[in-house]
Amino acid sequence: MNMADGAFSRSEIVGLVVRLSVVTAITYISIRCLMNQLDPTTKSKKKAKKKAQEHLRRLGMTENVSLAIDQLTDYEMMIASHLVDPNDITVSWEDIAGLENVIQELRETVILPIQRKDLFADSQLTQAPKGVLLHGPPGCGKTLIAKATAKEAGTRFINLDVSILTDKWYGESQKLASAVFTLAVKLQPCIIFIDEIDSFLRMRNTHDHEATAMMKAQFMSLWDGLITDPTCTVIIMGATNRPQDLDKAILRRMPATFHISMPNVAQRAQVLKLILEKEPMAEEVDIASLSIMTDGFSGSDLRELCRNASVYRVRDFVRHHAPAANASAGTSTDDEEYHDALRPITMEDLVISVHKMRDSKVHTGTLNAVKLDLD
Numbered sequence: 001m002n003m004a005d006g007a008f009s010r011s012e013i014v015g016l017v018v019r020l021s022v023v024t025a026i027t028y029i030s031i032r033c034l035m036n037q038l039d040p041t042t043k044s045k046k047k048a049k050k051k052a053q054e055h056l057r058r059l060g061m062t063e064n065v066s067l068a069i070d071q072l073t074d075y076e077m078m079i080a081s082h083l084v085d086p087n088d089i090t091v092s093w094e095d096i097a098g099l100e101n102v103i104q105e106l107r108e109t110v111i112l113p114i115q116r117k118d119l120f121a122d123s124q125l126t127q128a129p130k131g132v133l134l135h136g137p138p139g140c141g142k143t144l145i146a147k148a149t150a151k152e153a154g155t156r157f158i159n160l161d162v163s164i165l166t167d168k169w170y171g172e173s174q175k176l177a178s179a180v181f182t183l184a185v186k187l188q189p190c191i192i193f194i195d196e197i198d199s200f201l202r203m204r205n206t207h208d209h210e211a212t213a214m215m216k217a218q219f220m221s222l223w224d225g226l227i228t229d230p231t232c233t234v235i236i237m238g239a240t241n242r243p244q245d246l247d248k249a250i251l252r253r254m255p256a257t258f259h260i261s262m263p264n265v266a267q268r269a270q271v272l273k274l275i276l277e278k279e280p281m282a283e284e285v286d287i288a289s290l291s292i293m294t295d296g297f298s299g300s301d302l303r304e305l306c307r308n309a310s311v312y313r314v315r316d317f318v319r320h321h322a323p324a325a326n327a328s329a330g331t332s333t334d335d336e337e338y339h340d341a342l343r344p345i346t347m348e349d350l351v352i353s354v355h356k357m358r359d360s361k362v363h364t365g366t367l368n369a370v371k372l373d374l375d
C-alpha cells in the first residue's frame, strides 16, 4: 500500500513539476512581454539600434574597417544612430564663399593633426585641440562649415542632437551622455558636433533642474577625461551665435575658437558670385555694386535675396503668359518652351529685391536704420 502510494505520488510529483515549469515559463514570457510593453523607450531603442547598425555597416564597408557592432551598448547604439555618412552630405569647401581664411586655419590646426598623426607625433603641443568653437552672427556659415568638415575631414562625425540626451527617465540622460564619449573613443578619430551648443551647455545656475545640472557636470568631467588622454583623437565641435551665454568652464574646454563674422564687401561679392554662378543671369548684372548695396546682409540673407530675384522672373512670366502656360501645361516640349521663355535674372530684379529685404530687415530690427540713410 505504502509502495503504491509512493509510486503514485512520484508520478504525481513529476506531473506537478512539469505543470509548474510550464506555468513558470508562461508567466516569465508574459511578464517579459508586459515589461517590454510598459518600457516606453523600447521602441525608440530598437529603432535606433536598427539605424545605427545600418550606419555602422555602411561606414565599415566604405572605410574597410570592421566595426564590432556587438561590442556597443544600447546607449552607444542610440548615439551611433546620429553618425553622419560623408556621402550623404552635399556641402564641400567649394560651396563656402569668402571664408577661405577660417577654412584654411581649421584645416591646418584641426583636421591635419588628425589625418597626419605621424607628422605631429613628436610634440605634445601640436596635437589637435579637443574642442573647437565656431561663433558669430546668425546665417554666416557656421553650420555650413561643420557640414563641409564632416564631408572632408575623413573622420567619423557624430551630429549630436542634444534632445536625445534629455530623456525624461531618471538616469537615462547620464548614461546617454557618457555613451557619447565612450562611443567616440571606440570610433576614433571622431568629431562630435553640437549645433547651437549654448542651448545645452549654457551658464549653470541655481535654477537648473537637478537632472540637467548633473548631466552638464558629467559632460564636462567626461570631456576632461578626453583632454587628459593624449592618445585619443576625439574633438568636440560646437557652433553658437551666443558665445557669451556659454559656461566659462565650457569655453575653457574649447580653446580653438573661430569667429565667423558678417561678410564684408569683398566676401559678399564672393558669396553672390557663388550663388548666381549656376543661375541664368543677364550680362548687365553688376555683382560689385550689389555687394556694396547689401551692407549688413549675412550669407543667408544674400541667398534669400537671389532666390527672391529669381522668383520675380517666374512671376513676370506667369503674369504675361498665364493663359498660354496653363493651357499647354503637361507635355514635355511645352516645358522646354516654358524654360526658354523665362528671361534671365536682371539687375533690376536684384535691386528691387535688395530694397525689399532692406526694408523688412529694418522693421525686424536686424539692420541698423542709420545705414540706410547713409546710402
Ligand SMILES: Nc1ncnc2c1ncn2[C@@H]1O[C@H](COP(=O)(O)OP(=O)(O)OP(=O)(O)O)[C@@H](O)[C@H]1O
Pocket (backbone or CB within 6 Å): 095, 096, 097, 098, 099, 136, 137, 138, 139, 140, 141, 142, 143, 144, 145, 239, 240, 241, 271, 274, 298, 299, 300, 301, 303
Ligand atoms: N559664406 C557663405 N557661402 C555660401 N553660402 C552661405 C555662406 N554663409 C551663409 N550661406 C548661406 O546661408 C545659409 C545659412 O548658413 P548657416 O546655416 O551656416 O548659418 P549659421 O551661421 O549656422 O546660422 P545660425 O547661427 O543661425 O545657425 C546656408 O545654407 C547658405 O546657403
Ligand SMILES: [Mg+2]
Pocket (backbone or CB within 6 Å): 142, 143, 144, 195, 196, 239
Ligand atoms: Mg547654424
